Amino acid sequence: MLIDIQNLVKDYQMDSVDVAALRGINLQVQKNEFVAIMGPSGSGKSTLMNILGCLDNPTSGVYRFNNTDVTGLNDDELSDIRNKHIGFIFQSFNLLKRMSALENVELPLMYAGIDKAKRMAMSKQALEKVGLADRMKHRPSELSGGQRQRVAIARALVNNPGMILADEPTGALDTTSSMEIMDVFKQLHTEGNTIIVITHEREIAACCKRIILIRDGLITSDTPNLN
Amino acid sequence: MQQIRDNITKAILSLIDHKFRSFLTILGIIFGTASVIAMISIGEGTKKQAIAKYQDLGVSNIIIRDKDMTDAELQTVRMKFSKGLSVEDAKVISDVVPGVVSVSPQSEMKMEAKVGDRSAKASVIGVTPNIVSILNYRTAKGDFLTTDQYDRQLKVCVLGASIARELFSYDEPVGKSVKVEDQWFEVIGVMQPKALFTETVGELASRDLNNDIYIPLSTFNKRIPKVNPFTSDVKQLTVKLGNSEQLLPAAVVVRSLLNRRHFNNDDFSIIVPYELMKQEEKETRIYNLLLLSIAAISLVVGGIGIMNIMLASVLERTQEIGIRRAVGGKKKHIMSQFVTEAVVLSVAGGIIGVILGVTLSLVISWTTAVQTTITLYSILMAFSFSVIVGITFGYLPAKQAANLRPIESIRHE
Numbered sequence: 257m258l259i260d261i262q263n264l265v266k267d268y269q270m271d272s273v274d275v276a277a278l279r280g281i282n283l284q285v286q287k288n289e290f291v292a293i294m295g296p297s298g299s300g301k302s303t304l305m306n307i308l309g310c311l312d313n314p315t316s317g318v319y320r321f322n323n324t325d326v327t328g329l330n331d332d333e334l335s336d337i338r339n340k341h342i343g344f345i346f347q348s349f350n351l352l353k354r355m356s357a358l359e360n361v362e363l364p365l366m367y368a369g370i371d372k373a374k375r376m377a378m379s380k381q382a383l384e385k386v387g388l389a390d391r392m393k394h395r396p397s398e399l400s401g402g403q404r405q406r407v408a409i410a411r412a413l414v415n416n417p418g419m420i421l422a423d424e425p426t427g428a429l430d431t432t433s434s435m436e437i438m439d440v441f442k443q444l445h446t447e448g449n450t451i452i453v454i455t456h457e458r459e460i461a462a463c464c465k466r467i468i469l470i471r472d473g474l475i476t477s478d479t480p481n482l483n
Numbered sequence: 484m485q486q487i488r489d490n491i492t493k494a495i496l497s498l499i500d501h502k503f504r505s506f507l508t509i510l511g512i513i514f515g516t517a518s519v520i521a522m523i524s525i526g527e528g529t530k531k532q533a534i535a536k537y538q539d540l541g542v543s544n545i546i547i548r549d550k551d552m553t554d555a556e557l558q559t560v561r562m563k564f565s566k567g568l569s570v571e572d573a574k575v576i577s578d579v580v581p582g583v584v585s586v587s588p589q590s591e592m593k594m595e596a597k598v599g600d601r602s603a604k605a606s607v608i609g610v611t612p613n614i615v616s617i618l619n620y621r622t623a624k625g626d627f628l629t630t631d632q633y634d635r636q637l638k639v640c641v642l643g644a645s646i647a648r649e650l651f652s653y654d655e656p657v658g659k660s661v662k663v664e665d666q667w668f669e670v671i672g673v674m675q676p677k678a679l680f681t682e683t684v685g686e687l688a689s690r691d692l693n694n695d696i697y698i699p700l701s702t703f704n705k706r707i708p709k710v711n712p713f714t715s716d717v718k719q720l721t722v723k724l725g726n727s728e729q730l731l732p733a734a735v736v737v738r739s740l741l742n743r744r745h746f747n748n749d750d751f752s753i754i755v756p757y758e759l760m761k762q763e764e765k766e767t768r769i770y771n772l773l774l775l776s777i778a779a780i781s782l783v784v785g786g787i788g789i790m791n792i793m794l795a796s797v798l799e800r801t802q803e804i805g806i807r808r809a810v811g812g813k814k815k816h817i818m819s820q821f822v823t824e825a826v827v828l829s830v831a832g833g834i835i836g837v838i839l840g841v842t843l844s845l846v847i848s849w850t851t852a853v854q855t856t857i858t859l860y861s862i863l864m865a866f867s868f869s870v871i872v873g874i875t876f877g878y879l880p881a882k883q884a885a886n887l888r889p890i891e892s893i894r895h896e
């Protein structure tokens with residue numbers, strides 16, 4: 257099992273008042289699943305995703321990733337997991353402004369300690385995969401929203417993490433660009449990657465094989481998508 | 484290694500992206516480094532100048548001067564049996580005081596020297612030929628006075644560099660004659676220029692040695708009449724010791740010897756240039772230390788400047804840090820990124836500061852009377868100090884950047 261979550265709770269402290277963002281989540285995800293997470297605003301989707309991506313710690317509960325208990329790991333070990341096993345994609349792209357597309361994609365490889373020549377080759381390959389072979393030298397400001405998100409996808413998959421987490425990847429994009437992004441995800445899925453996508457849009461969720469609904473910090477429905 | 488090289492390239496690119504801000508950041512380091520170098524150069528230059536002055540007086544010499552006195556004082560002293568400084572005193576010191584290598588007596592008189600229609604005030608000094616080895620006298624042209632000329636009381640002279648120029652302009656002085664008051668002297672040599680000593684050394688009044696005219700003491704005593712019959716035979720004895728350790732004991736012996744011979748009239752003074760030099764060195768050391776600490780403080784202030792701007796830069800780049808952490812950057816990576824930036828900044832500041840400091844020292848040397856000496860150690864010290872300051876003050880912001888929580892910094896706008 258890739259992801260095994262038991263009774264996961266996340267509280268935020270706001271001015272000495274505890275806000276319960278997640279109130280006991282149980283979730284299992286197998287390798288090569290294609291999952292959509294849906295739910296109203298403020299229901300805890302991003303909170304869950306950040307914990308799945310080892311960007312944040314739960315208040316209580318168990319999170320086993322690849323059969324290791326992630327909650328017991330230190331900062332460096334978590335960084336290593338983010339670097340080698342998880343590709344994270346954000347709604348706001350989160351590219352580094354002053355770097356070219358290619359340099360942005362190289363970033364995870366640099367932290368993995370891979371040498372320059374190999375980094376260049378791998379990054380070019382990743383950019384080709386998302387259809388941006390001719391935009392490598394461009395800075396984010398010189399790219400369209402859809403192109404930026406594809407750079408972010410290239411960055412997420414460049415280190416062959418096996419799992420891609422995307423928090424509203426199409427939230428800032430028009431329909432055409434959104435569908436292009438989803439095509440890339442479908443392709444990655446057929447190549448054997450596990451993909452989890454947060455979305456508000458039915459059309460996006462329709463691309464996935466399993467749909468999870470979250471409301472007030474709890475999973476209220478978890479169904480396979482048969483079409 | 485690869486990591487470090489990447490880091491440095493990245494840091495340089497990031498700093499170039501913010502040229503103006505980077506420049507402002509290192510301004511403090513630049514001025515700090517430059518002032519450390521300038522201060523040390525001035526200190527070293529002053530020291531060298533001071534040492535040169537004492538070396539002209541001889542670092543293993545004792546100088547005994549006949550005190551300047553009014554006619555009335557002179558008369559009193561003579562009535563109390565002192566003959567004043569004399570050639571016999573020189574002989575006794577040479578025979579009795581341990582460690583003495585040689586003694587040279589000299590007489591002095593300010594006189595008008597003339598060549599054709601040119602004239603100048605000069606100090607006419609009657610000396611013995613052994614003064615050459617005692618005071619390290621060197622001629623630029625011709626020769627110094629010889630024993631033979633001394634014994635025969637010849638009317639020959641050696642001119643100081645300035646007086647030679649004044650009297651002869653660009654003509655060749657050697658072989659020509661100079662008229663001193665109403666006597667003619669043949670010029671047999673011209674001295675090399677000597678360090679000016681513009682300040683009084685101990686009880687030795689400042690004077691320009693380049694204005695001296697040296698003649699044999701024997702000739703002086705025979706040809707130049709005393710203004711006052713009571714004036715001592717000799718104005719100064721220069722006593723050369725084997726080495727500087729013997730100076731102080733010898734000075735004690737000389738004092739008691741002369742006190743006895745002069746019937747405790749206190750009509751002479753003893754100057755030990757080496758002791759004065761050490762004294763002055765000590766004083767300038769304290770002064771230099773003071774200057775240096777002011778410069779060091781400005782370097783530290785420069786370091787605080789770096790810290791300030793680095794902190795601002797960490798704040799501004801919070802999101803970047805979050806992104807780097809999200810894709811797998813560890814604390815140590817973030818840390819080294821920011822420390823590298825601080826180091827690159829301070830190295831750049833240090834290099835520019837060194838250039839500025841060296842230039843400043845040279846300009847000071849050229850445009851003012853202050854002599855500066857640029858030393859390698861001052862450059863190395865200032866440079867390494869500036870780098871240390873940069874690293875030290877770059878550390879805190881880097882630490883802060885590394886400790887940001889990934890998810891919060893990503894959300895930071």
Ligand SMILES: Nc1ncnc2c1ncn2[C@@H]1O[C@H](COP(=O)(O)OP(=O)(O)OP(=O)(O)O)[C@@H](O)[C@H]1O
Binds near residue numbers: 268296297302
């Ligand atoms: N850093 C935080 N500090 C305090 N409360 C927070 C923080 N982040 C989220 N919350 C709260 O936790 C709850 C869940 O937030 P979360 O961002 O997970 O919602 P979401 O489902 O992703 O919503 P959206 O669809 O609008 O993105 C919300 O009530 C939110 O106010």
Ligand SMILES: [Mg+2]
Binds near residue numbers: 301302303423
């Ligand atoms: Mg969200």
